[in-house]
Amino acid sequence: xxxxxxxxxGAIFVNNIVLYWFLGLCPFFxxxxxxxxxxxxxxxxxFVMTCASAITWPIYTYLLIPFNIEFMRxxxxxxxxxxxxxxxxxxxxxxxxxxxxALGIFLPLITTNCAIMGVALLNIEKGYSFIGxxxxxxxxxxxxxxxxxxxxxxxxxxxxANVPRSFQDLPIAFISAALLALAFMAFSGMRL
Amino acid sequence: MIxxxxxxGALGIVFGVGLAYASRKFEVHVDPRVEKIxxxxxxxxxxxxxxxxxxELAEAVVEDHYLINNxxxxxxxSWLEICDILGIELGKRKQExxxxxxxxxxxxxxxxxxxxxxxxxxxxxxxFKACKYACLGFGxxxxxxxxxxxxxxxxxxxxxxxxxxxxxxxxxxCPRGLIKIxxxxxxxxxRCNSLDKGKIVAQICETGCTGCKQCEKACEKEAIxxxxxLAVIDYELCDGCGSCIEACKFxxxxxxxxxxxxxxxxxxxxxxxxx
Numbered sequence: 459x460x461x462x463x464x465x466x467x468g469a470i471f472v473n474n475i476v477l478y479w480f481l482g483l484c485p486f487f488x489x490x491x492x493x494x495x496x497x498x499x500x501x502x503x504x505f506v507m508t509c510a511s512a513i514t515w516p517i518y519t520y521l522l523i524p525f526n527i528e529f530m531r532x533x534x535x536x537x538x539x540x541x542x543x544x545x546x547x548x549x550x551x552x553x554x555x556x557x558x559x560a561l562g563i564f565l566p567l568i569t570t571n572c573a574i575m576g577v578a579l580l581n582i583e584k585g586y587s588f589i590g591x592x593x594x595x596x597x598x599x600x601x602x603x604x605x606x607x608x609x610x611x612x613x614x615x616x617x618x619a620n621v622p623r624s625f626q627d628l629p630i631a632f633i634s635a636a637l638l639a640l641a642f643m644a645f646s647g648m649r650l
Numbered sequence: 651m652i653x654x655x656x657x658x659g660a661l662g663i664v665f666g667v668g669l670a671y672a673s674r675k676f677e678v679h680v681d682p683r684v685e686k687i688x689x690x691x692x693x694x695x696x697x698x699x700x701x702x703x704x705x706e707l708a709e710a711v712v713e714d715h716y717l718i719n720n721x722x723x724x725x726x727x728s729w730l731e732i733c734d735i736l737g738i739e740l741g742k743r744k745q746e747x748x749x750x751x752x753x754x755x756x757x758x759x760x761x762x763x764x765x766x767x768x769x770x771x772x773x774x775x776x777x778f779k780a781c782k783y784a785c786l787g788f789g790x791x792x793x794x795x796x797x798x799x800x801x802x803x804x805x806x807x808x809x810x811x812x813x814x815x816x817x818x819x820x821x822x823x824c825p826r827g828l829i830k831i832x833x834x835x836x837x838x839x840x841r842c843n844s845l846d847k848g849k850i851v852a853q854i855c856e857t858g859c860t861g862c863k864q865c866e867k868a869c870e871k872e873a874i875x876x877x878x879x880l881a882v883i884d885y886e887l888c889d890g891c892g893s894c895i896e897a898c899k900f901x902x903x904x905x906x907x908x909x910x911x912x913x914x915x916x917x918x919x920x921x922x923x924x925x
Contacts, residue, residue, distance in 0.1 A: 541669060
């Protein structure tokens with residue numbers, strides 16, 4: 459139980475998927491303009507990450523290891539995640555059209571979101587158990603959502619700030635993100 | 651080696667079949683007309699129709715056919731084709747354009763050094779122009795136009811008739827409310843929006859409307875009325891004879907050249923249009 463807590467806190471704060479690993483930056487800047495869409499995207503990523511971790515772990519352990527083809531894990535995970543996101547897209551489109559509209563292009567983009575892939579590969583690298591992987595995937599999703607929410611809060615305020623013309627919109631967002639990442643660096647001093 | 655091919659191949663087949671099955675099971679029925687109509691719409695996403703994007707108008711139009719009237723950006727051909735798809739008959743479209751009702755002839759009352767937008771300049775003492783109706787000239791309208799139809803030349807703004815579709819995006823951008831949407835076939839235009847008394851206008855602006863009523867007398871169709879010290883043209887009655895242009899001593903009333911007459915080069919045509 460304690461192990462899982464350590465994994466969770468580690469994935470959310472210390473090794474935040476966006477601000478520590480610098481993965482999933484495309485949606486991080488793309489959907490962080492409004493808090494509402496950030497929340498939608500965040501929950502989609504939490505869901506996909508948890509499920510992707512849960513699916514990739516058994517496939518790796520029970521399919522790739524017995525056949526001695528661990529080196530194929532990247533290709534396999536791409537296949538698994540792409541299929542899975544497609545499936546989720548279909549389900550959301552059918553049952554939650556409003557969410558589907560709100561997420562727009564970013565739902566299919568989760569397919570190519572390196573954060574999902576990164577979490578799946580990191581799980582294997584760190585040698586987590588099945589439960590550990592799922593918790594890590596879920597927490598990484600929470601960490602992603604947290605970063606997205608923080609960023610959207612900042613950017614909503616930046617809308618009203620008097621920003622020099624050449625820094626307007628994306629450049630100032632990059633600078634804010636860098637400062638945010640710097641702040642998160644403080645968590646790496648935590649001993650877990 | 652062979653295991654890798656077999657395992658990945660098998661996974662691919664399983665996932666492929668699974669997805670194919672799921673796509674059947676979770677199929678969402680979309681009206682095929684929506685796709686066709688949204689292709690015909692200009693994709694400018696100008697928002698003049700009241701929907702944030704052209705695609706959303708396409709979705710709404712399938713439900714309520716006459717909403718297509720709201721689209722001002724699409725050309726005649728696609729318009730007719732859309733009507734065809736929807737199976738409705740709509741007569742000729744009314745086409746409109748935006749014109750800027752100020753000749754920028756007013757003198758300055760003080761020097762303005764603030765933020766270079768009309769919206770900001772308008773907040774300080776009714777603007778820096780002596781005329782409180784005058785164009786402030788920072789071009790908020792130019793930035794607002796999704797079609798790039800507005801252009802600043804010297805101190806005046808010109809509307810390119812081939813680009814302007816009368817969507818009205820510039821109207822909201824102008825803090826002075828100077829931009830008027832008029833019929834595309836309009837021949838003359840009062841390039842002033844001042845409701846000040848004639849004496850004041852004459853003192854601060856060379857080309858402002860003083861409300862002298864010379865145009866009213868010159869117009870045989872009685873299409874011009876002076877209301878609140880400003881000449882107003884009723885385009886329903888106006889036949890474009892141009893006698894008001896000659897009658898106006900201040901050059902406030904100017905001719906409008908619609909796009910069909912624009913045989914001259916681009917720049918000249920817009921220059922001549924005067925608005």
